[in-house]
Amino acid sequence: IINFVLMNVVFFIAYLNKDKGYRVMFTWFMILIFCLYAFWDTDYFSFRYIFHTELKGFRDPLYYYLGEVSFGSYTIFRLLIWGTALYLFKKTIDRFKISSNIAAFIFAIFYLLTFSFGRISLGIAMYFYGVSILLSDNKKMSDYVWGLLLIAGSYLGHRAMIVPIVLTPIMMLRPNK
Numbered sequence: 001i002i003n004f005v006l007m008n009v010v011f012f013i014a015y016l017n018k019d020k021g022y023r024v025m026f027t028w029f030m031i032l033i034f035c036l037y038a039f040w041d042t043d044y045f046s047f048r049y050i051f052h053t054e055l056k057g058f059r060d061p062l063y064y065y066l067g068e069v070s071f072g073s074y075t076i077f078r079l080l081i082w083g084t085a086l087y088l089f090k091k092t093i094d095r096f097k098i099s100s101n102i103a104a105f106i107f108a109i110f111y112l113l114t115f116s117f118g119r120i121s122l123g124i125a126m127y128f129y130g131v132s133i134l135l136s137d138n139k140k141m142s143d144y145v146w147g148l149l150l151i152a153g154s155y156l157g158h159r160a161m162i163v164p165i166v167l168t169p170i171m172m173l174r175p176n177k
Contacts, residue, residue, distance in 0.1 A: 002037070002039075003034070003037070003038065003039060003040040004040075006030075006033065006034050006037070007034060007040075007112065007113075009030065010027075010030045010031055010034050010108050010112060011108055011109060013026065013027050013030050014027050014030075014031075014101075014104050014105040014107075014108040014109070015105060017101050017104070017105070018101050018102050018104070018105035019101070020101050023100045023101065024100075024101055024104075027101065027104040027105075027108070028086060028090065028100075028104055031086065031104065031107070031108060031112065032079075032082060032083060032086055034112060034116055035078070035082035035086070035115065035116040036075060036078050036079060036082060038116035038117065040113070040116075041117055043117055043118060047119070048074050051067060051074050051077055052074070055067045059159060060119065060156065060157065060158055060159060061156055062122075062153075062156035062157050063077075063081075063119065066080045066081065081119055081121070081122050082115075082116070082121065082122075084122055084125070085115070085121045085122040085124075085125040085126075086125075088122075088125035088126060088128075088129040089107070089125050089128075089129075091129055091132075092125070092128050092129045092132045095129075095132045095133070095136055096132065118158075119157065119158060120157065120158040120160060120161070122157040122158070123154040123155070123156075123157030123158035123160070123161040124154070124157075124158075124161070126150045126151075126153055126154040126157055127150070127151055127154035127161055127164055127165070129150055130146070130147045130148065130149070130150030130151035130153075130154065131147070131151065131168070131171065132147075133146055133147035133150065134147040134148075134151075134171075135171075151165055151168060152165065
């Protein structure tokens, strides 16, 4: 019930702010709050168990290190994962000059449940921010390095990211007719 109410609050706030001419960070804050307490599915509880018992040998190595800096708090652990993922998503839409308020509204309506569900959200956000760096104009050599590091690092966020990583060179091809 709490998640249902919170989700609808996010929808309502995102809807009210979608047409504002200035950036409304409260919408993003509420999306983050929903992600922190997304116990609408069993993944929240099953990974909490893993966090407290067997994180050291977990298959995605990034989460062991995030667990180490979380002071033993599952909420801080989730804040590091979903906070970073939302930040990278926000940086990606800023890079492409997309309206932050409209993006938050569309994100909340279509992707909030999917995004809040799995830790792969961090891997996906890392990957697409890295791709956005590679696709941007006026790149320096350091931009290529950061973009490639983020793309490669997305594998540490989730092992399933290997598929888009391997397919990334295809985006560099410029097809003709």
